[in-house]
Each structure stands twice: as C-alpha cells, then as structure tokens.
Amino acid sequence: MEIKHADFVASFPNESACPRERRAEFAFIGRSNVGKSSLINMLTSRRSLAKVSGTPGKTRLLNFFLINKFWHLVDLPGYGYARVSKSEQQVLAKLINDYLLNREQMLVAFVLIDATINPPSKVDLAFLDHLGENQVPFALIFTKTDRLKPGAVQNSIQAFSNEMLKTWSEMPKYFISSSHTRAGRADILEYIESLLKVTPA
C-alpha cells in the first residue's frame, strides 16, 4: 500500500468521544519510549506526523490520523511508564482499556516491543496476556532493530517467544522494524492492506 495522504484528525479523551463513523482502524501501542511516534512517522513517511519526544510519556489522548482518506490510524498512550504517578498510570490504563476493549472499528492493535530489551519486559508480557484474556486482536512489532546485530535481533525475538509461549499456544503475527532503516515498513503496510480488503467498510 502506498500512503498518499496522512492527516491528523483530532485527539480524544476516551472511546465514547471518538468518531462514530465505521472506518477500519489500526491502533499502535507500546511502552513509553518504545519508538511509537518514530514508527508512525516512518510508516506514513511524514517527518513529524506523530511527535517524537525527548520526554517520554507525552501522549495522554487517543490521537486519530486519517490515512489515504480511508482508514484510521490511532496512536494510543504508552503503558507501564514508571516515572508517572500511580494515579496517572491508572488513568492511562483506564483510557487504554476503554479504547481497546470497546472499539468495534479497531481491526488490530499493533503492540510495539523494543527489540533491544532482552530479557523481555514483564510489563509487555503482562499487557499481552491482558489483551488475550479480553480477546483483543493484536500483532507485534519489534522496534529499534538497527541497534542490534542480526543475531541479537533473533536472540531477542527468541527470548520473547519463549516467554510468550509459557501462556500462549502460538506466537502472534509479528514484524521486525527499524524507523531508521525503514525495515518492516512494506510488510506492515501490506498486512494492513490485506485486512482492509477482507473487511467490509
């Protein structure tokens, strides 16, 4: 899929405030600093559609983008960021849950996993278990792989799979990406396109 148009729509404080139109939606989520804004900019080939911040944990709203005037890309707040207060974390967790568990338009949540973190983060694994328990469809995107040698990328994914397979019977669909080299871009966009084709508008 070529991305010809990528426009910011608006930010919403909760699911019920989100657009009611029945456009297919793909959400992007991950721990703060995982490289989410960079990935969204890389996918859309826009330098600063999503802000790449030096200050982690900035996104506190559901940010909607309209892609090719057809589907919505949704940038969700990061989870599990230790440096925000407990009460703030609860507010964010509630917002994320409210969206992921209720949003009928959402076809897949892409959960970003920092490939440079090995052993795998328990926060990520717990989040995926939580999605599974609530039947939220998701795929994984391993980020920042340019920082590792290919063997280390494979080790990291293997370690993550080993942990996941303690609670899951199989690995979900996953992608290997880098916002710096644009690795993974074609595969992720092709996957999105394949789901748009089989889903009636």
Ligand SMILES: Nc1nc2c(ncn2[C@@H]2O[C@H](COP(=O)(O)OP(=O)(O)OP(=O)(O)O)[C@@H](O)[C@H]2O)c(=O)[nH]1
């Ligand atoms: N080497 C490398 N660095 C990356 C990559 N993606 C992001 N980064 C760096 O990681 C840091 C965080 O990137 P962001 O895209 O702002 O991450 P985020 O998940 O949106 O972070 P918050 O919204 O602040 O929680 C920045 O310093 C980026 O330059 C990547 O693919 N490779």
Ligand SMILES: [Mg+2]
């Ligand atoms: Mg961000």
